Amino acid sequence: MTKSLRRPASDAVDRLLNPKSIAVVGSLREARFGGYVTASNLLRFGYRGKIYPVNPQYDAVLNLKVHPSVKDIPEPVDLVVTMAGAPAVPKIIADSVQNKAKVAIIISDGFGERNADGSRLQQEVDRIAETGGLRLLGPNTIGVANPAIGLITTPYRVTYDKMFTGGVALCAQTGMIGPQNLPLEETHYGLSKMCDFGNKCDLDEIDLLDYLANDPETKVIAMHLEVIRDGQLFLKKAKEVVAQKPVIVLKPGRTRESRKAMASHTGSLAGEDLIYDSAFKQAGVIRVDNLSELIGIPKVLATQPPPRGNRLAIVTISGGVGVMGIDVASTHGLTLAQFSRGTLERLAAVSPVLASNPVDLGPGLPAYQVPGGVASRFPAMIEAILDDENVDCLAMACPWGVRGKIPEVFGALVKRNTKTMAVWAAGPSLAISQEMNRDFEAIGLPTYPDGDTAIKALSVAVRYSRIKAGFTRIREPRA
Amino acid sequence: MTKSLRRPASDAVDRLLNPKSIAVVGSLREARFGGYVTASNLLRFGYRGKIYPVNPQYDAVLNLKVHPSVKDIPEPVDLVVTMAGAPAVPKIIADSVQNKAKVAIIISDGFGERNADGSRLQQEVDRIAETGGLRLLGPNTIGVANPAIGLITTPYRVTYDKMFTGGVALCAQTGMIGPQNLPLEETHYGLSKMCDFGNKCDLDEIDLLDYLANDPETKVIAMHLEVIRDGQLFLKKAKEVVAQKPVIVLKPGRTRESRKAMASHTGSLAGEDLIYDSAFKQAGVIRVDNLSELIGIPKVLATQPPPRGNRLAIVTISGGVGVMGIDVASTHGLTLAQFSRGTLERLAAVSPVLASNPVDLGPGLPAYQVPGGVASRFPAMIEAILDDENVDCLAMACPWGVRGKIPEVFGALVKRNTKTMAVWAAGPSLAISQEMNRDFEAIGLPTYPDGDTAIKALSVAVRYSRIKAGFTRIREPRA
Numbered sequence: 001m002t003k004s005l006r007r008p009a010s011d012a013v014d015r016l017l018n019p020k021s022i023a024v025v026g027s028l029r030e031a032r033f034g035g036y037v038t039a040s041n042l043l044r045f046g047y048r049g050k051i052y053p054v055n056p057q058y059d060a061v062l063n064l065k066v067h068p069s070v071k072d073i074p075e076p077v078d079l080v081v082t083m084a085g086a087p088a089v090p091k092i093i094a095d096s097v098q099n100k101a102k103v104a105i106i107i108s109d110g111f112g113e114r115n116a117d118g119s120r121l122q123q124e125v126d127r128i129a130e131t132g133g134l135r136l137l138g139p140n141t142i143g144v145a146n147p148a149i150g151l152i153t154t155p156y157r158v159t160y161d162k163m164f165t166g167g168v169a170l171c172a173q174t175g176m177i178g179p180q181n182l183p184l185e186e187t188h189y190g191l192s193k194m195c196d197f198g199n200k201c202d203l204d205e206i207d208l209l210d211y212l213a214n215d216p217e218t219k220v221i222a223m224h225l226e227v228i229r230d231g232q233l234f235l236k237k238a239k240e241v242v243a244q245k246p247v248i249v250l251k252p253g254r255t256r257e258s259r260k261a262m263a264s265h266t267g268s269l270a271g272e273d274l275i276y277d278s279a280f281k282q283a284g285v286i287r288v289d290n291l292s293e294l295i296g297i298p299k300v301l302a303t304q305p306p307p308r309g310n311r312l313a314i315v316t317i318s319g320g321v322g323v324m325g326i327d328v329a330s331t332h333g334l335t336l337a338q339f340s341r342g343t344l345e346r347l348a349a350v351s352p353v354l355a356s357n358p359v360d361l362g363p364g365l366p367a368y369q370v371p372g373g374v375a376s377r378f379p380a381m382i383e384a385i386l387d388d389e390n391v392d393c394l395a396m397a398c399p400w401g402v403r404g405k406i407p408e409v410f411g412a413l414v415k416r417n418t419k420t421m422a423v424w425a426a427g428p429s430l431a432i433s434q435e436m437n438r439d440f441e442a443i444g445l446p447t448y449p450d451g452d453t454a455i456k457a458l459s460v461a462v463r464y465s466r467i468k469a470g471f472t473r474i475r476e477p478r479a
Numbered sequence: 480m481t482k483s484l485r486r487p488a489s490d491a492v493d494r495l496l497n498p499k500s501i502a503v504v505g506s507l508r509e510a511r512f513g514g515y516v517t518a519s520n521l522l523r524f525g526y527r528g529k530i531y532p533v534n535p536q537y538d539a540v541l542n543l544k545v546h547p548s549v550k551d552i553p554e555p556v557d558l559v560v561t562m563a564g565a566p567a568v569p570k571i572i573a574d575s576v577q578n579k580a581k582v583a584i585i586i587s588d589g590f591g592e593r594n595a596d597g598s599r600l601q602q603e604v605d606r607i608a609e610t611g612g613l614r615l616l617g618p619n620t621i622g623v624a625n626p627a628i629g630l631i632t633t634p635y636r637v638t639y640d641k642m643f644t645g646g647v648a649l650c651a652q653t654g655m656i657g658p659q660n661l662p663l664e665e666t667h668y669g670l671s672k673m674c675d676f677g678n679k680c681d682l683d684e685i686d687l688l689d690y691l692a693n694d695p696e697t698k699v700i701a702m703h704l705e706v707i708r709d710g711q712l713f714l715k716k717a718k719e720v721v722a723q724k725p726v727i728v729l730k731p732g733r734t735r736e737s738r739k740a741m742a743s744h745t746g747s748l749a750g751e752d753l754i755y756d757s758a759f760k761q762a763g764v765i766r767v768d769n770l771s772e773l774i775g776i777p778k779v780l781a782t783q784p785p786p787r788g789n790r791l792a793i794v795t796i797s798g799g800v801g802v803m804g805i806d807v808a809s810t811h812g813l814t815l816a817q818f819s820r821g822t823l824e825r826l827a828a829v830s831p832v833l834a835s836n837p838v839d840l841g842p843g844l845p846a847y848q849v850p851g852g853v854a855s856r857f858p859a860m861i862e863a864i865l866d867d868e869n870v871d872c873l874a875m876a877c878p879w880g881v882r883g884k885i886p887e888v889f890g891a892l893v894k895r896n897t898k899t900m901a902v903w904a905a906g907p908s909l910a911i912s913q914e915m916n917r918d919f920e921a922i923g924l925p926t927y928p929d930g931d932t933a934i935k936a937l938s939v940a941v942r943y944s945r946i947k948a949g950f951t952r953i954r955e956p957r958a
Contacts, residue, residue, distance in 0.1 A: 159908050174799025183909050257815055258805035290931045320653025326737035429638050430662050452769045
């Protein structure tokens, strides 16, 4: 259902992600799903704009006045969020048009993704909105999030009540990428914006790409795309964006079987997969393989100085793990940095067994496991590595002796650091590793569940630096 | 340093892994590393054999009588564990020979992995032991573990005090695979035996392979091998073992750079990598890519009925994630099961939106998120899938509404189940997912951090079934 003529959407996307007022249409019963949950999520996450619950059966809920319909709200709202049953949606969209609302999120399912009747309903809703100048996200979406203003539209109960601001924009065609399914608070994930496209009857990946390219809070754009509505336009736009900030894409449908499943899931047919690899490559779009990578890899790009080369330093807690790290590095385009004589001397001054790359903490590990004890040695070691002109990036295993002292040990270092770092909080306790990960993320160091993943993330940062340099050279030959 | 003639080692390996008495030689100061830690680990993990701390400066420690040297212990011990400094080791090994000890673990580093002096020292120690009929593990190792008898020789403090018995034997050439570095208790990991080879001056992967092949508690053998001392013999033995139980190998050194690092790390040169892939394949050895896979994939082989085919059912909490699962499945040799009419009817009776493969819990998720509420529906849904003759294996996402009720909901089902299952406890809280994972593992269902990983593990189970069937056909053409 690609539109012949795209309507400019930047104002609508801005209202979608920075609304000053929101109408919430749906059940206001206290439950695990529905309008009550969305309204209470907004309050819990600290949204400061106006919230208008809409339901003919209530007068007030959560200390908010309830209006019987969107058209009864006394001012035009920026955003309508509806989770009413599909058959009720055309009327709600018509009411929203009458309210002069800017944009509506249709959370409800049972549209194009369900069956032919649903497709017809979706077309009807789309027609009402287009005629009335209202833009739509969805249907079949959990909507958007913007931590900076406490915006969260998911109709599902969320087990936490804080999202952290940061440089990663996550867009997806699945509710899996949503605050109700991701441990954003526990992992101190730095998010600029989040958007679930749903069935894309109107707003789509190109509208978000346009907006996020110009969003100063967004440093990296990560998108899960089952269907790309206008492939050529997407690639053209992406290539422009990539000259400024990285675009990471997870594009499922590598096999015939999964493409068939996508058709039934989103109501759209996807193209052959083979063309995507080369098209993404030409556009400088970095393709990742799975959800973990889509969520994890952008962190290093959002928080770290860009690598100036591919020379990797490794700090490991075991020689064997160091070797595995080199395998990952050299199969992903990184090379092991040759430490300068000065660096080797500075490392040897900390401990003679440390004077090599990978730097193996293993033999001296007992000393590093003492809580606090490591605080006196770790900075000198890491600084020696980061100061080396032969080092472009550092994958650092951090033993759990540093637990509780991460801001103190690494805070100042991070502020003046100009190299690309990724961290693995190593240890025999998931709880301790998670606590350390949170502390590292809070001071701006991206964390990964193991050394291999940290190195793979660094390799993507190196790859992006090359892509960007290539694009810039083409554009500015004399710069 | 391959020996020209291998000495039979099964008795020694049995004493190594099932010692009735252990001498612990090293510092008895209360610290984070040393003999005191090993002795107290043994006591904390419930080892019931005799423990003889050895140190000339103490009379008693931890309520155990301390002997001045191993030769003063009044009975021949099964196992000597020494972490004394490298120069002291030849004397300790000579004392152990005099004690008529069966086997010694040399935890100490500073041998072949360090420099030429260390290599000479290692040769000296090896000569003393061989002449005296004493077998050695190490040097430069954290030793072994056997949860069934509370055996744990690591000299590092361990943050927990329980290991769970199970079918996976983990062997490695790195202390990273050791109780002090892995969250074995938190993840309810089912371990039969654990062994860190260290520098392999005597006992090596072939000795362990021989032993574990005949160990009834071991269902899967997983080995990290930087160096294979006798490649041809290893492959010959492995091929024999694979007809009975799976052998999973992580062999680093895929690139020239990592092979160079291995040489300095273990003091041995590794061969070119290319030959390993085909050699492993011929022997039916399954090669994995990283530590996470080495630790995680064996779980499905150790706990689940072997798959009789490659037809996969997927239970997902999001249609988009289901599509990604199909991508993983079809690129790893699995195919999406076609549910029978009867199964579709049974699923539709639970909820009409569930009647397809992947089974998408998404649209009805709120109902499944209610703690306890799902208990009434989940078994009927899973049973319908597992009963289907067109289904060989099931990757199951489990929403966290089942939290706290896992034995009740799945316990009976697991007992009579004949299909291969792998589970992903999906949810927005790491803590809740971990709690659910423990509960699943406790009833014998292997868990994975996401759907993709669960499906990849199932694909390895399918691959092993094919390997085993092929090997059995070759051996028993008329069976």
